[in-house]
Amino acid sequence: MSDHTGHTDDVGAYLLGALSDLERQAFERHLRGCHECQEELERLRPAAEALPGSVKQLEPPPGLKKRLMAEVEPGPRRMPSRSVLAVAAALVIALAVAFGVSQLGGDDTRTVTATVADAMPRAGGQLDIDGDHATLRLHDMPDLGRARVYQVWLQHGERMVPARTFEVGRSGTGDVRLPDVRKTDGVFVTREDRGGAEVPSEDPIVSVPL
Numbered sequence: 001m002s003d004h005t006g007h008t009d010d011v012g013a014y015l016l017g018a019l020s021d022l023e024r025q026a027f028e029r030h031l032r033g034c035h036e037c038q039e040e041l042e043r044l045r046p047a048a049e050a051l052p053g054s055v056k057q058l059e060p061p062p063g064l065k066k067r068l069m070a071e072v073e074p075g076p077r078r079m080p081s082r083s084v085l086a087v088a089a090a091l092v093i094a095l096a097v098a099f100g101v102s103q104l105g106g107d108d109t110r111t112v113t114a115t116v117a118d119a120m121p122r123a124g125g126q127l128d129i130d131g132d133h134a135t136l137r138l139h140d141m142p143d144l145g146r147a148r149v150y151q152v153w154l155q156h157g158e159r160m161v162p163a164r165t166f167e168v169g170r171s172g173t174g175d176v177r178l179p180d181v182r183k184t185d186g187v188f189v190t191r192e193d194r195g196g197a198e199v200p201s202e203d204p205i206v207s208v209p210l
Helices: 008-015 020-030 036-053 063-071 082-105
Strands: 109-113 126-128 133-139 149-158 159-166 175-178 186-193 207-208
Touching: 008 020, 008 036, 020 036, 109 207, 126 186, 126 207, 133 186, 149 175, 159 175, 159 186
Parallel strands: none
Antiparallel strands: 109 126, 126 133, 133 175, 149 159, 149 186, 186 207
């Protein structure tokens, strides 16, 4: 069995392609017989694969590129250090686990209280958000009869996009499952003719700004 201690810092660098050809070949030979490195590789692989698309791409400050190039650019008295590359790779993957992968996983869990029009003093509700799922829960809403329905709208900037229609009946309660609302500016409810509308016919009677 090959020496595991000499390869403990190579997993992150290997995933990010930061090893030289000789170092990569040596690590792959070691990997075939090292269960610890195999487990660590599989643990970090999803973060490394998700990293390119997990966070918004930003233009780095000009000085940052210059400082990094000064560290890794070959020169008479400066050569890339394997340990520096390993530490940098581990740091990048750690950031992906802490930030980027959490975005992809959609672990935004919260409850937002709804604001209801004064004309319905007993009515109320909330929007339960759990990652890429959301449920609008309302209570004590008036029954609109057979001619009209409640309609949910999702606000995107200045646009109001129709989502779903629903009824409450005599119970006055309504639980409405909604699509992903993480990029939505708000969830609103109006009263519309049965069949729904393309644009709201009145000001919202239920508002949940996000």
